[in-house]
Amino acid sequence: MESEIIRRKKTRPIYVGPVKIGGDAPVVVQSMTCTDTRDVVATVEQIKRLENAGCEIVRVAVPDREAAMALVDIKKQIGIPLIADIHFNHLLAIEAIQNGADGIRINPGNTGKDKIKEIISVAKERDIAVRIGINAGSLEKDILSGYGGPTAPALVESALRSIELFKDMGFHSIKLSLKSSDVATMIEAHRTISEKTDYPLHIGVTEAGSLVNSAIKSSIGIGILLYDGIGDTIRVSITGDPVSEVGVAYGILRALNIRRVGPDIISCPTCGRCEIDLFKLSEEVEKRLAGMKEYLKIALMGCVVNGPGEAAEADIGIAGGRNMGLLFKKGEVVRKIKEEEFVDVLVDEVKNMVSNRPNNPGMEE
């Protein structure tokens, strides 16, 4: 049931721990903690919540030696691969690798060439993955002045320059990201680099802002690239609880039929025709089904204009009337239900439908 419109560009696969990125692997969802990495308890707690939300790879900041040492303990207590995020100091990268990181992210803009070479030789020895993380906010000074600013070609130039270092040392377990807080710059940079190399791409809009603002920018930037078949792993960046990053990431993948994780709730904006409290219904249903991994299309419709039509396309739906509604399942009217029963009936029916599926991976509420 995956998208028939999108043709994904084939990339050269790599592994971050056991998780495959690129090639024929599904688009991988990742996030990053916002805790102090040295605080192992808080960091592990946050990673567990990310895992529960469906996060498949997690990244932590490693700004000093104490943080690099904490990786040993963090790694023991989590179930998903761990990536160390390194800036400025190549020794921290090397220490992170030695302490069990499944991958590291380095920023060529603030790490020297020779130092990157040192990192590569340790990464090669330990057979871990490296992300070359180009960022418009921290490009190499000569590139920045050469291009007159952090433009898409400047980002591409920075990436190509770093790729050469890795290639020269026969190291190919790399993925690339060319992030910008400017959506169009990020799109154009990834489009260009995607034509020039076949390394897997980690895509995202950086510093995208708060939940709704980031949902807008990330959905446009990541969405346009994925629709073009570009992108092997995604990270939505949100100023807020990182668990919401995972929700938005799956929302993007679901909207494009790239991965179907979690319920797809279709609900109308209501208008002068609506005679039920649809805002409350949709809010309640969303809350009660939060955390569900199973895909299901649920239509919550205020009136008869599009109600039965949308309900016909959904696995389950309600089309509202005056203080009552019709419950639909796969296009068939099942029965009339009273407005006060909407939420309970719907949630029960959804749970039944999901648990009666063959090979049901289970649901959490």
Add this chain to the structure above:
Amino acid sequence: MESEIIRRKKTRPIYVGPVKIGGDAPVVVQSMTCTDTRDVVATVEQIKRLENAGCEIVRVAVPDREAAMALVDIKKQIGIPLIADIHFNHLLAIEAIQNGADGIRINPGNTGKDKIKEIISVAKERDIAVRIGINAGSLEKDILSGYGGPTAPALVESALRSIELFKDMGFHSIKLSLKSSDVATMIEAHRTISEKTDYPLHIGVTEAGSLVNSAIKSSIGIGILLYDGIGDTIRVSITGDPVSEVGVAYGILRALNIRRVGPDIISCPTCGRCEIDLFKLSEEVEKRLAGMKEYLKIALMGCVVNGPGEAAEADIGIAGGRNMGLLFKKGEVVRKIKEEEFVDVLVDEVKNMVSNRPNNPGMEE
């Protein structure tokens, strides 16, 4: 300062009241009330709030004669063009036009051919605009069965069939929408119709759900089309307060540099490097600047990795350190500020920058 990447497709312009849609006009933002249209006080109050938020055209549901009659009073009290949304009953469309609607939206899927002709002749007489609003949830039965479901080609077929009726009667003041709750269907339908006609397009993902879910689906659907140069007016559909539809709409236009309305807040997701309370800062700044129409790029950055770089690109920004931050303006460090002063200083500086601009259209807080 508009986008250099996007080349907008030229369409045949129409007018909804004084508002031009298509041709060289900016992409127009519209919304729809969720009040009972017969309740004139509540409807006008909501429309006023939409106007304040930057809504440029508003639509109301007209499900019965009483609602059609209410248009007279609503129209007198609002400052933006009014569109009547009609389904099933062509007599309501005619009455809405006679009662002063600046445009009407009809749904060919639930209005008969002959009845549409009657509507066209009144619309022509009164010189108002008509939206042919195709919706996947309410397609003509023969088209639905012919295509085996509400596919993109089915939506296009329905639109083309209706266009013929209007053309035959020499009426060209039309715009088209081919909406679906399925993002890819909506994208493909608009891409196809955009190749086949030059009437302006009203784009949006229908029944997109609650605020965040709709921000995701709408940003992908509307964003991909706008990036391709398709779309003359947009409506974001949200199950919730319609004022938030306007905010998301401008967020999409701003992210693509299509229209610069309101502040663009760049803020990092924070990580183990951050030593200031960036979540609170970004939340507070967003709240205090809500309603501001002036465009300004504001960077709120947790640390020195990308902080100064992003701040250099922004009109104003803060890069955080330990309980303090550096205030930047157009790439220059202005001064150090204490964390407890961040919000007040930033909001004051923003207001000053905006009010000192030539031709300042003013700001609201």
